[in-house]
Amino acid sequence: MSDKRYETLTRLECLELLRRNHLGRLAFLERVGVVPLITPVNYVLDQDAVVFRTDPGSKLVAAIRGAPVAFEIDGVDEGDRTGWSVIVRGHAVEVTDAAERERLRRGPLESWAPGPKSHYVRVQPGPITGRRIRVQER
DSSP: OOSOOEEEOOHHHHHHHHHHOOEEEEEEOSSTTSOOEEEEEEOEEETTEEEEEEOSSHHHHHHHTTOEEEEEEEEEETTTTEEEEEEEEEEEEEOOOHHHHHHHHTSSOOOSSSSOOOEEEEEEEEEEEEEEEEOOOO
C-alpha cells in the first residue's frame, strides 16, 4: 500500500465517479437564514451536469429561484480502508425546455421515490472537486 493518505481527484476522475454512481445528496437552503437541508436524490450525469427528478416542493422551489446548491457522492471500502468523495457546487435550475425535457424523459433517469416526479432539475456545475483517502496500516 502506498504511504499516500490523501489524494486530490482530477475533474475527469470526479466526472467518471459521478457517471458510475446514481445516488447522491443535495444540500440547499429552503429559505434564506434557515439551516441547510440535505436530501438524497437519485440522478444521472448529463454531460457535466447532475440531473434529478422531483415533485413540487422544496427542491423544485430551490431550482425555480436558481438557488446555490452542493451535490455530493461518496464511497467507502472498509476492507481496504479507503474512501472517496466528490462534491459539485453550483446552482439548481428547473429544466423547462420541452425538447430537453423529452430527451431526459427518454433517458435512463428513473426516480426511486414514489410519485410522478415530473419536474427535472439540473445542477449547473461550478467547481467539481474530489478526494480519495487511504488509512495507513498500523
